[in-house]
Amino acid sequence: MLESKFESPLAHRQSAAETYVDIREVSERGMIDLRGQPGDKKFMAAVKDILAVDLPKAPRTSATWGDIRVLWLSTDQWLVTCPRHRAEALTQELTAALQGIHSLAVNVSDMRAVIRLEGERAREVVMKGSTLDLFDGSYVPGTVRRMRFAEIAALLSILEDAVIEIYVFRSYADYAWEFLIKAARKGSEVALLAPEAKGAA
Amino acid sequence: MLVVTCPVCGAEGDETDFHYGGQAHVRRPATHDPANISDEEQRDYLFIRHNPKGLHFERWRCDRGCGKWFHAARDTVSMEFKAFYGISELPPEELQAQAKGPWADYFKSRAKA
Numbered sequence: 137m138l139e140s141k142f143e144s145p146l147a148h149r150q151s152a153a154e155t156y157v158d159i160r161e162v163s164e165r166g167m168i169d170l171r172g173q174p175g176d177k178k179f180m181a182a183v184k185d186i187l188a189v190d191l192p193k194a195p196r197t198s199a200t201w202g203d204i205r206v207l208w209l210s211t212d213q214w215l216v217t218c219p220r221h222r223a224e225a226l227t228q229e230l231t232a233a234l235q236g237i238h239s240l241a242v243n244v245s246d247m248r249a250v251i252r253l254e255g256e257r258a259r260e261v262v263m264k265g266s267t268l269d270l271f272d273g274s275y276v277p278g279t280v281r282r283m284r285f286a287e288i289a290a291l292l293s294i295l296e297d298a299v300i301e302i303y304v305f306r307s308y309a310d311y312a313w314e315f316l317i318k319a320a321r322k323g324s325e326v327a328l329l330a331p332e333a334k335g336a337a
Numbered sequence: 338m339l340v341v342t343c344p345v346c347g348a349e350g351d352e353t354d355f356h357y358g359g360q361a362h363v364r365r366p367a368t369h370d371p372a373n374i375s376d377e378e379q380r381d382y383l384f385i386r387h388n389p390k391g392l393h394f395e396r397w398r399c400d401r402g403c404g405k406w407f408h409a410a411r412d413t414v415s416m417e418f419k420a421f422y423g424i425s426e427l428p429p430e431e432l433q434a435q436a437k438g439p440w441a442d443y444f445k446s447r448a449k450a
Contacts (some may be wrong), residue, residue, distance in 0.1 A: 195346040195347055195348070195402075196346070196348075209403075209404075210403040210405065211345060211403055211405065213404070267350065267353070281348070281401075282402055282404075283354075283401050284354055284400075284401045
């Protein structure tokens with residue numbers, strides 16, 4: 137029998153030293169795809185029982201309790217993130233609690249790669265691959281949204297003003313990584329995108 | 338570049354964040370009488386689309402947002418969006434009144450129902 141061993145999508149990559157924001161892979165993230173009707177009180181209560189956090193109903197928001205963070209994906213879909221080793225047990229708990237309720241909980245921890253950008257100019261680096269204006273004031277910490285990033289589908293999660301995580305499908309991990317490393321290469325700072333430049337304009 | 342607003346989640350973005358889904362409110366003949374569909378009716382349903390100059394009703398998907406389908410009314414001359422509305426909804430009444438071609442018949446039949 138072959139023992140299956142988890143290897144993160146970007147395990148063979150090393151953070152480049154010559155970038156102007158810190159770029160790393162977050163490999164120990166467990167992810168659960170959760171679907172259900174937010175109008176269904178039984179569903180909302182059952183989920184809260186397990187996760188101890190109310191599912192966020194407002195578009196592009198997230199909710200955190202302890203090591204669990206719930207990202208809004210759609211009006212009836214959420215991505216529950218937790219430490220990787222808890223994902224399977226948590227999925228089973230959710231599935232058990234949601235018996236008889238029209239819903240779905242699937243462990244999708246291996247589906248996406250998570251890349252974390254940290255640094256004053258993290259937003260600028262993301263904007264190099266996207267049409268979003270991350271300086272327009274609406275992208276406060278906690279904001280989550282799907283976006284078109286470097287022509288591929290990605291999920292943007294703003295943790296702090298200068299800490300951003302990007303989720304991409306595993307098969308796109310290398311491409312997204314390469315794009316970010318190149319976009320963040322030292323000396324390629326784009327002063328025009330920075331908030332101070334906007335203020336001056 | 339078209340700027341689209343999703344009526345479901347409120348996401349605003351250019352057309353690359355969305356996916357165009359073709360003409361809206363196409364009536365499927367099989368839902369009314371599946372046993373008696375002529376080849377012509379089936380052909381019209383599948384392939385024949387209305388291509389007006391002016392008001393056009395169409396479907397869009399919020400591809401880089403909530404992933405839901407919705408409807409839009411657009412002027413094909415000015416490219417201006419007149420309205421965005423839900424996938425199970427009909428357009429605002431003033432637009433229904435302006436509708437021509439297959440849409441006019443469709444809205445009338447829905448109003449009666």
